[in-house]
Each structure stands twice: as C-alpha cells, then as structure tokens.
Amino acid sequence: MGKFDFDRQEMIALLKDRDITNECLLRAMATVERHLFVPEAFKNRAYEDSALPIGSGQTISQPYTVAFMTQVLQVKKGDKVLEVGTGSGYQAVILAEMGARVFTIERDLDLLAGARKMFDKLGYRIASKGGDGTVGWTEFAPFDGIIVTAGAPNVPQPLLDQLADGARLVIPVGDLDIQTLTVCTRNGDKFDHREIEGFKFVPLIGKMGWR
Numbered sequence: 001m002g003k004f005d006f007d008r009q010e011m012i013a014l015l016k017d018r019d020i021t022n023e024c025l026l027r028a029m030a031t032v033e034r035h036l037f038v039p040e041a042f043k044n045r046a047y048e049d050s051a052l053p054i055g056s057g058q059t060i061s062q063p064y065t066v067a068f069m070t071q072v073l074q075v076k077k078g079d080k081v082l083e084v085g086t087g088s089g090y091q092a093v094i095l096a097e098m099g100a101r102v103f104t105i106e107r108d109l110d111l112l113a114g115a116r117k118m119f120d121k122l123g124y125r126i127a128s129k130g131g132d133g134t135v136g137w138t139e140f141a142p143f144d145g146i147i148v149t150a151g152a153p154n155v156p157q158p159l160l161d162q163l164a165d166g167a168r169l170v171i172p173v174g175d176l177d178i179q180t181l182t183v184c185t186r187n188g189d190k191f192d193h194r195e196i197e198g199f200k201f202v203p204l205i206g207k208m209g210w211r
C-alpha cells in the first residue's frame, strides 16, 4: 500500500455517501493520485474534501465538486471533452482516465506548464493550450461535453455554440461570492437549462467572463 492509498479510499467512501454513483468516475478518482497535483506543503491534506492552493492565487477544486460536475457531465468513453481552467491538471486527468479525449485551456501560463509536466509524467495524452477559454476552442468543436472550473458572470455564448447536439455544458454562474452550477444541454438549436445551488469557485476571467 502506498502512503496515501488509505486516505484515497476514505475519499471515495465519502463521495459514495454523497450520491456519487458513476462507477467509471469512482474508479478514476480511486486511481488518480490527487496528492501529486498539490504542492508539497498540502500533500497530507490532499484527500480531505476541500479545495487547496496550487499557486498563482488559484485552487484545485474540492474532490466532491470535481466528482459532482463530472457526474453531471455524463462523460462516456471516447467523448471529446473541453475543460476551461486546467489549474493543476487533476480534473483533466480524471476525464482522460475515464476514457475521454480531453482538450483543456488555462489562462495562467505557469499553471499550464505545471499541468503539462504532470500529463507527460503520468503518460496521459491531453491537448492543452494557454489563453482565454471563455471563447472555447473552435478548431476542435463540436464537443460532447464542456466543463468550466471557474465561476462566470453568465454562460458564454461561444461555449454553447461549440456543443454537439445532446451535449452538456457544466458551468458555475453567479456573482463573485457564490455561484449556481448551471447545466446547459443542447437540443438542436435550443438549450435546456438546469441549476444546482451552492457552489463556490475562483473567477473565470476573460472576454466572456469577468474583466
């Protein structure tokens, strides 16, 4: 047993208690070592259900938030998924471990460099770029799912435009203090919206985000 294996199992038990039922997702979160994605000083807290600092004033999201958003996204093996807000790279690796083809965008180039090192070190093929993810990644659209891991003032239209038919966009929307997790599902030219209360994220900064 590795030093953190027991802690990781406890994290999985907590996720199951909180209605995370997607087996493929639970397997991915039981496999990917979250402690590798947090700075040395926080490794001992890597499997607590809390967000942790990753540098540049940013955070790795709380495990329950990662699990909940990924479950809502309904990722299937082979799906093409766009993530906005690479941060540490943990969420992108969870999606890749579930068999998705992952494209991820990060505006902070230092964080992006760190995440890319992790992708290489762990052997995941994940496409990434630096820049403003609020405008999406048109070259690779449409996507079967889009997940935004920072809080936006409203739903960026370019991200809706880049959804495949039947695909979902999962994005926290609200003011800078508290957001509602918004799930937009494309149905031809229409979009169904569902809202889930009570999430807290760092701000999404960009052309279609906070200035």
Ligand SMILES: C[S@@+](CC[C@H](N)C(=O)[O-])C[C@H]1O[C@@H](n2cnc3c(N)ncnc32)[C@H](O)[C@@H]1O
Binding pocket: 058, 059, 060, 061, 084, 085, 086, 087, 088, 089, 090, 091, 092, 105, 106, 107, 108, 111, 131, 132, 133, 134, 149, 150, 201, 202, 203, 204, 205, 206, 207, 209
């Ligand atoms: C909560 S953190 C991401 C957590 C990350 N998914 C992980 O697994 O570690 C949100 C990230 O979104 C990034 N971000 C904010 N606005 C952005 C934008 N317009 N485009 C791309 N990334 C953005 C921040 O720099 C930050 O790294």
